[in-house]
Amino acid sequence: MDLDKLRMEDFLKGVKSAVGVAIGYVPIGMTYGLLAKTAGLTLFETVGMSLMVYAGASQFVAVNLIAMGLGPVQVVFTVFMVNFRHFLMSTSLREKIGAGHRFLESLYSFGVTDETFAVSSVEERELTPAFMFGLNVTAYLSWSVSSGAGFLLGRSLPYALKSSMSIALYALFIGLLVPSARKNKEVLLVVGIAGGLNSAFRPFLSSGWSIVLASLIAAASVTYLYRKFKGDGQQERGEEID
Amino acid sequence: MKKLTSQTTLLMILGMAVVTYIPRVLPFLLFREVEFSPFFKDILKNIRYAILGALIFPGIFLVQDDPLFGVIGGLVAFILSYIGLDVVLVVIGSIGVLYLYTVFL
Incomplete structure (x- = not known):
């Protein structure tokens, strides 16, 4: 071990x-x-x-x-x-x-x-x-x-x-996000779309499933669009986000 | 209201513990040998930020009955983290400003 x-x-x-x-x-x-x-x-x-x-x-x-x-x-x-x-x-x-x-x-x-x-x-x-x-x-x-x-x-x-x-927890989430979002505009886009979708889904879904669905759609669509329009530059982008 | 016996309550808590633990541990056990495709890895990276976004919105506006409460707290947190303060100070600063807001306004 x-x-x-x-x-x-x-x-x-x-x-x-x-x-x-x-x-x-x-x-x-x-x-x-x-x-x-x-x-x-x-x-x-x-x-x-x-x-x-x-x-x-x-x-x-x-x-x-x-x-x-x-x-x-x-x-x-x-x-x-x-x-x-x-x-x-x-x-x-x-x-x-x-x-x-x-x-x-x-x-x-x-x-x-x-x-x-x-x-x-x-x-x-x-x-x-x-x-x-x-x-x-x-x-x-x-x-x-x-x-x-x-x-x-x-x-x-x-x-x-x-x-x-x-x-407190919202301030925590914001405090965690801002440094990453400053470095990388893709993060800002993902956050905005996920937050928007989650707000739209909330009246129809329980909060747990609304978060799952909104995050999946936001992450998948932004990843797809970035790959499509920014070429295949995921290598350097990957290091930036990590 | 039907009162649960203490034995039933204990069993129910155990059941809750099991169904909560399974989704937490399963990916660690399930995906050990799996190498995801680069595209899927990128999605997983973005999912971190997506979940954060979904955890903030719309919840922050619903923290108290007064929606301004969340807006002020969020703005203070944003400014404090933008100028580079440590996360703990961001949290304490937002609480402090909202404390003053609650007491004086």
């Missing part, structure tokens, strides 16, 4: 990159904890769901469905539909990281979320398993602790702080 390649230095870089995500998870995790309590879950179940499922959108959906009185099978099925977009993210990440140790991959892939995906996919240095662990463990701890805190403390976070913190 190539565990000796797991360097502390890389792990700490991962931790550092996760700080924005960890801040952003506080208000959302707390809101989830409060909703879970309202839906009748115990503290054990509330935090247990964060520890075992670890997916914001599905946990919100699940708690809503439980509160509506839906059965467990329906809840599990809906959660599956909500989370299918992670398949797209892991496929893209695997391509960026390259094949590594099977055991390590099956551990850190548990930590793929919208946010950790966003951080690792714009990372310019080479991605290592140790980096992924640092990033994912930090985000995971923030999410789990915040959901427990939300259950216990409920509404005690001041309104102004809680509402202003709700921008």
